[in-house]
Amino acid sequence: MRHAGGPFRIFVALFAAVIPLSIGALIAFLFYNAWPAIHFNGWRFLTESSWNLGNQYGDAVTVRGAEVMPGASFGILFLIVGTLASSLIALLLAVPIGLGAAVFLAEAVPARLRQPASMLVELLASVPSVVFGLWGYVVLIPFASKHVYPVLAKVLGFIPFFAPPTRDGYGLLTASIVLALMVVPLITANMREAIMTTPRALREAGLATGATRFEVMRHIVLPRLRLPLVGVSTLALGRALGETMAVLMVSGNAINILPHRIYSSISTMAAFMVSQLDSALQDPSGMAVNSITEIGLILLLISMLVNGVARLLVSRISTL
Amino acid sequence: MSTSTPAIAMPQERRTDAALYRRRRLVNLLGWTLFGLFFALLAFALLDIVGTVLERGWPALSLELFTQSTNGVSGGLLNAITGTFALTAGSLILAAPVGVFAGIYVSEYRSSPFARLIRYLSDVMVGVPSIVFGLFGYITMVTWLGWQFSMLAGCITLALMIIPYILRTTELALHGVAPELREAAYALGAGHATVVMKVILRSCFSRVLTGILLAMAISMGETAPLIYTVNWSNYVWDGHMTREPVGYLTYVIWSFINEPFDSAHALAYAAALLITVFVLVITMFARLSLSKLSSNQAH
Amino acid sequence: MTMRVAKRRISKRGVVIAAAAMIAIAGPAFAATTNLVETGSSLLYPLFNLWVPAYTQSHPDVRINTASTGSGTGIAQSIEGIAQFGASDAYLSDMQMKKNPGMLNIPVAISSQMINYNVPGLNDKNLKLDGPVIAGMYDGQVRYWDDAQIKALNPGLPLPHKEIVPIHRADGSGDTFMFSQFLSFSDKAWQTKTGYGTSVSWPSVPSAIGATGNPGMVTAMKNSPYSIAYVGVSFKSETDKAGFGEALLKNRAGNFVKLDEKTVPAAAAAMVPKTPKDERISMIFAPGANSYPIINYEYVIVKNKQASPETAKVMRDFLTWAVSEKGGNSMSYLKQVNFLPLPASARALTMKQIAEIQ
Numbered sequence: 001m002r003h004a005g006g007p008f009r010i011f012v013a014l015f016a017a018v019i020p021l022s023i024g025a026l027i028a029f030l031f032y033n034a035w036p037a038i039h040f041n042g043w044r045f046l047t048e049s050s051w052n053l054g055n056q057y058g059d060a061v062t063v064r065g066a067e068v069m070p071g072a073s074f075g076i077l078f079l080i081v082g083t084l085a086s087s088l089i090a091l092l093l094a095v096p097i098g099l100g101a102a103v104f105l106a107e108a109v110p111a112r113l114r115q116p117a118s119m120l121v122e123l124l125a126s127v128p129s130v131v132f133g134l135w136g137y138v139v140l141i142p143f144a145s146k147h148v149y150p151v152l153a154k155v156l157g158f159i160p161f162f163a164p165p166t167r168d169g170y171g172l173l174t175a176s177i178v179l180a181l182m183v184v185p186l187i188t189a190n191m192r193e194a195i196m197t198t199p200r201a202l203r204e205a206g207l208a209t210g211a212t213r214f215e216v217m218r219h220i221v222l223p224r225l226r227l228p229l230v231g232v233s234t235l236a237l238g239r240a241l242g243e244t245m246a247v248l249m250v251s252g253n254a255i256n257i258l259p260h261r262i263y264s265s266i267s268t269m270a271a272f273m274v275s276q277l278d279s280a281l282q283d284p285s286g287m288a289v290n291s292i293t294e295i296g297l298i299l300l301l302i303s304m305l306v307n308g309v310a311r312l313l314v315s316r317i318s319t320l
Numbered sequence: 321m322s323t324s325t326p327a328i329a330m331p332q333e334r335r336t337d338a339a340l341y342r343r344r345r346l347v348n349l350l351g352w353t354l355f356g357l358f359f360a361l362l363a364f365a366l367l368d369i370v371g372t373v374l375e376r377g378w379p380a381l382s383l384e385l386f387t388q389s390t391n392g393v394s395g396g397l398l399n400a401i402t403g404t405f406a407l408t409a410g411s412l413i414l415a416a417p418v419g420v421f422a423g424i425y426v427s428e429y430r431s432s433p434f435a436r437l438i439r440y441l442s443d444v445m446v447g448v449p450s451i452v453f454g455l456f457g458y459i460t461m462v463t464w465l466g467w468q469f470s471m472l473a474g475c476i477t478l479a480l481m482i483i484p485y486i487l488r489t490t491e492l493a494l495h496g497v498a499p500e501l502r503e504a505a506y507a508l509g510a511g512h513a514t515v516v517m518k519v520i521l522r523s524c525f526s527r528v529l530t531g532i533l534l535a536m537a538i539s540m541g542e543t544a545p546l547i548y549t550v551n552w553s554n555y556v557w558d559g560h561m562t563r564e565p566v567g568y569l570t571y572v573i574w575s576f577i578n579e580p581f582d583s584a585h586a587l588a589y590a591a592a593l594l595i596t597v598f599v600l601v602i603t604m605f606a607r608l609s610l611s612k613l614s615s616n617q618a619h
Numbered sequence: 620m621t622m623r624v625a626k627r628r629i630s631k632r633g634v635v636i637a638a639a640a641m642i643a644i645a646g647p648a649f650a651a652t653t654n655l656v657e658t659g660s661s662l663l664y665p666l667f668n669l670w671v672p673a674y675t676q677s678h679p680d681v682r683i684n685t686a687s688t689g690s691g692t693g694i695a696q697s698i699e700g701i702a703q704f705g706a707s708d709a710y711l712s713d714m715q716m717k718k719n720p721g722m723l724n725i726p727v728a729i730s731s732q733m734i735n736y737n738v739p740g741l742n743d744k745n746l747k748l749d750g751p752v753i754a755g756m757y758d759g760q761v762r763y764w765d766d767a768q769i770k771a772l773n774p775g776l777p778l779p780h781k782e783i784v785p786i787h788r789a790d791g792s793g794d795t796f797m798f799s800q801f802l803s804f805s806d807k808a809w810q811t812k813t814g815y816g817t818s819v820s821w822p823s824v825p826s827a828i829g830a831t832g833n834p835g836m837v838t839a840m841k842n843s844p845y846s847i848a849y850v851g852v853s854f855k856s857e858t859d860k861a862g863f864g865e866a867l868l869k870n871r872a873g874n875f876v877k878l879d880e881k882t883v884p885a886a887a888a889a890m891v892p893k894t895p896k897d898e899r900i901s902m903i904f905a906p907g908a909n910s911y912p913i914i915n916y917e918y919v920i921v922k923n924k925q926a927s928p929e930t931a932k933v934m935r936d937f938l939t940w941a942v943s944e945k946g947g948n949s950m951s952y953l954k955q956v957n958f959l960p961l962p963a964s965a966r967a968l969t970m971k972q973i974a975e976i977q
Contacts (some may be wrong), residue, residue, distance in 0.1 A: 006517070009512075011533050012421045013434065015425065016421070016422040016434075019442050019487070023444070025460075028454050030456065035539070051820065053816055055815075057713075057816075073434035074797060096358075097358045097362065097459065098358075098456070100359070102354050104352070104359040117359070117363070120362070121362045126364070126541070127596065130541075130574050131369065131373060133573075139372050141840075158657075167843060168839050169841035170839065205398075242449025242451070244544040248358065252829055252830070253453060253830070255818070256823060256828045272447050275790045276449060277548060278689030278690070280791075284718060285366035296451070296455040296456075296785070299451075300449075303442050304447070311440060392672050392685065393668050463699070469701065552686040554684050565656065578833070579665060
C-alpha cells in the first residue's frame with residue numbers, strides 16, 4: 001500500500017483516539033466516584049429494594065468503614081426490575097410491529113410512495129425524548145387509562161399480571177408503549193433494508209412454486225433474516241434500557257416497589273438518576289451521590305455489553 | 321430453508337381442494353392487513369405527536385416568544401432558543417472535526433486492528449445512555465474541574481454523544497466514493513493527505529455534511545445530558561464559557577409543564593412545538609438530500 | 620427596553636464567542652451588572668419568579684437567574700458557591716452546619732401544605748384526620764376508607780369500603796420533608812420506622828402511587844378515586860379547581876383545623892418566639908389551639924462570605940427587599956402562591972442574618 005504511515009495517518013488517528021479515550025474516561029471517572037458506594041453497598045445494591053438516604057438530620061455513623069447517615073441503605077433491585085421489564089415489554093411490542101411495518105413498506109407500498117411512507121416511521125426516531133414524554137403525559141396517559149387499560153384488564157384479567165385495578169395510567173405498560181414507539185423505527189428501517197436486499201432469484205424461485213408473495217415472505221425471506229432481526233432487536237433493547245426523559249415523565253417513578261401488575265408504577269435506572277440526584281445532593285455524607293454514580297456505572301456497563309453483543313451479531317446496522 | 325418446504329409443497333399436492341386455497345387466501349389477506357395496520361399505527365403515532373404539539377403550541381406562539389427572554393414562568397423564549405442554538409453549534413464545533421477525521425481514519429485504514437477497534441467502540445458508544453454522559457459531565461466538569469453549570473460543560477457532554485454518529489456517517493460517505501477517483505488522483509502524483517482531503521472528502525462532502533446535520537438534530541433534542549451540566553438560565557447567554565448556566569428549549573418542556581401557572585404551560589407547549597419543528601425539519605432535509613445523493617451516485 | 624438590552628448583549632456576545640471558542644474564560648465580563656444565581660426548591664421557585672422581574676425592573680444593574688432544581692441542589696450549589704441563593708424548603712442539618720459553618724439559613728416567607736383526598740361523595744365534606752391515621756394510610760395499616768380509625772374521627776359520615784390509594788412524591792421534595800415530619804412528630808411508629816427527609820423510604824403499600832412534582836400529585840389524584848395526597852399550598856387553586864376534599868387536621872392541642880388565613884399565622888405565632896438566632900427550626904405540629912400543623916419557613920441558603928463586597932451588598936439589598944412588607948413580602952406577591960409574610964419578630968432575626976452576608 002502506498003499510504004502505510006506518515007503524518008496524515010497519525011493526525012487522523014489522534015482524532016480517532018478520542019473514542020477509546022472517552023470510553024476509558026467514562027468508566028474511570030464513574031468507577032472512581034462510585035467506589036465508596038460499591039464498597040459500602042456490596043451485593044445488596046443489586047439484590048435489595050431499599051433506596052433510603054437515612055436520617056438526613058441525624059449525625060453520621062460509621063457503617064462498614066464508611067461514614068453514612070443513620071439508616072442509610074442503597075438497594076436498586078426495583079430499578080433493575082423496572083428497567084428490564086419496561087424494555088422487554090417494549091421489545092415484545094416493537095419487534096412484531098416493527099417487522100410487520102417493514103414487510104409492508106418493502107412489499108406492499110408502491111415504489112413511488114415507499115420513501116415518504118418509510119420517512120413517516122423513521123422520523124419517529126428523531127422526535128426528542130422529552131416531546132415523547134410530553135405526548136405520553138397529555139395524550140397517551142389520559143386515553144389509555146380511560147379506554148385501553150380497563151378493556152385490557154377485562155379481557156386478560158384472568159392472568160393476575162393483567163388483572164385490575166388499572167390505576168392512573170402512569171406505569172410499566174405506558175412506559176413500555178412509549179419506549180416501543182421510540183425504538184420501533186430502528187427495527188423497521190433496518191429490516192426493510194434487509195428485506196429489500198434479499199436476492200431476487202430466491203423470491204422468484206418461491207413464486208415459481210406457486211406460493212403467494214405473502215408465503216414467500218413468510219417462509220423464504222424472513223427466515224433468512226433471523227440473525228439481523230436478533231441483532232437489531234438487541235440494539236433496540238440497548239436503546240430502551242437507557243431512555244431517560246420520556247420514561248421519567250410517564251413511569252410513575254416508584255421507589256422501592258417491585259411491579260405486581262403491568263399497570264404498576266415503576267422507575268428505571270436512567271430516570272431515577274435524574275429524579276433522585278437532587279435529593280442525593282442533600283446527603284452531607286456524600287454516599288447518596290456515590291450510589292447514584294454507581295447506578296450510572298452499572299447502566300454504562302449494561303448498555304456497553306448489550307450494544308457490544310448487538311454489534312457482534314450484525315456488523316452493519318443503520319443506527320438512524 | 322427446510323422450514324419453508326411444506327408450505328410451498330402444498331399447492332403441488334394432489335388434493336388441491338378449494339378449502340385449502342381459500343384458507344391460504346384468507347391468511348394472506350389477514351397478514352397483509354395486519355402489517356398494514358402496524359404501519360398505520362406507527363404513522364398515526366408520529367402524526368398524533370406532531371399534531372398534539374402543533375395544536376397546543378400554536379396558540380402560544382407570538383412575537384414576544386422570539387424577542388423576549390423568559391421572565392419567571394412567563395415572557396418569551398429568546399434565551400432558550402438562542403441557548404439551544406449556541407449549545408448545538410458549540411457541540412458541533414467540537415464534535416465535527418473529531419468525528420470527521422476519526423471517520424476518515426476508520427475508512428482509510430479500515431483493515432488495521434486499531435481502526436477496527438475504533439469502529440467497534442464507536443458503535444458501542446452510540447448506545448451509551450445520554451444520562452450517563454450527563455452524570456459524567458456533572459462529576460468531571462461541573463464539580464471536579466469547577467466549571468459549574470456552563471456552556472462548555474454542556475457542549476463537551478453533547479459532543480461526546482454525537483461524535484460516534486458523525487464518525488459513522490463520514491465512514492459510510494467515504495466508502496461510497498468510486499475507487500477510480502482515488503486511482504486517478506494518485507496517478508496525478510498527489511500525496512495521500514491531498515488525495516483524501518482534496519479529492520475524496522470533497523467528492524463526498526455533501527454526504528458528510530448531511531451526517532453532521534443529523535447529529536445536529538440529535539444534539540438539539542437532548543435534555544438528560546444538559547440538566548446537570550448546563551442547568552437553566554432566564555437570560556440570554558452572555559458569552560461566558562464557564563460558570564454561567566444557559567437556557568435551552570427542552571428544559572422548558574419538562575420543567576414548566578410542572579408549574580402551577582397557565583403561562584408556564586403555554587411556554588412548555590411553545591417550546592415543544594419549536595424543538596419538534598426544528599428537529600424534524602433538519603432530519604427530513606438531511607434524509608431527503610442523503611437519498612438524493614445516493615441515487616445520483618448510483619447513476 | 621428589553622429589546623435594547625438584548626441587542627447590546629448580542630453584540631458583546633459576538634466578540635466574546637470569538638475569544639471563547641478556544642479557551643474557557645471565567646469572571647464577570649461587565650463590571651456594571653451583578654449576576655446572581657438562584658436555584659433550588661420548586662416550592663419557592665414560583666415566588667422567586669414573581670419577585671425577580673419586579674425587582675430587576677427597578678434595579679436594571681442586577682440580574683438574578685432563577686431555576687427550579689429542587690432543595691437538594693439549592694443547598695449543594697450554595698455551599699459550593701455555584702449559586703448565591705439556594706432555595707430550600709428545609710434548613711441545613713447540624714452535620715451540614717458543622718461541615719459548612721459559614722452557611723446562613725434565611726427564612727423569606729411561610730408556606731404550608733394541604734392534605735387532599737379524592738373520595739367521590741365526600742369531597743365537599745372536610746374529613747377529619749390526624750397524624751397516626753394518615754401514617755397508617757401510608758404504611759398500609761389503614762387500608763380502607765371505612766376503617767374503624769377513620770370512622771372514629773368522622774362519626775356519621777358515609778365512608779365507603781374502598782381501598783385507600785396513598786399518593787406520595789417520588790422525586791425529592793420539600794413537600795415530602797414537611798409531610799413526613801408531620802407524621803414523625805405526631806406518630807412514634809412512623810418516626811422510628813420511616814422518619815423524615817426530602818425523600819423517605821416509603822413503606823410498600825400495594826395501592827400506593829408515586830407522582831412527580833405537585834402537578835403530578837394533582838393529576839394522579841384526579842385519575843385515582845379514593846386517593847389521598849399532600850400538596851403544597853401554592854397549588855391550592857389547582858386542587859380547588861379539581862374539586863378535591865381538603866382534610867381538617869388534628870393539631871398538637873387536639874383540635875381539628877382547616878388551612879386558612881387564621882390557622883397558619885396562629886401556628887407561626889406559636890413558633891416564632893421559639894425560633895433560634897440561626898432560624899433553623901421546624902414549625903411542624905406547632906402548639907396552640909388554632910395552629911395549623913403543617914407549615915414551614917421557606918429558606919434561602921446563603922454563604923456569609925461572598926466573592927466581593929459589591930456582590931454581598933447587592934445580595935443584602937435584594938433579600939432586604941424580599942422580606943420587607945412593602946417589597947417582596949407584600950401580599951400582592953405572596954397571595955399568588957398562597958404564602959404568608961414573615962411575622963415581625965422573625966423578620967428582625969432575618970434582617971440580622973442578612974447583615975452577616977459580607
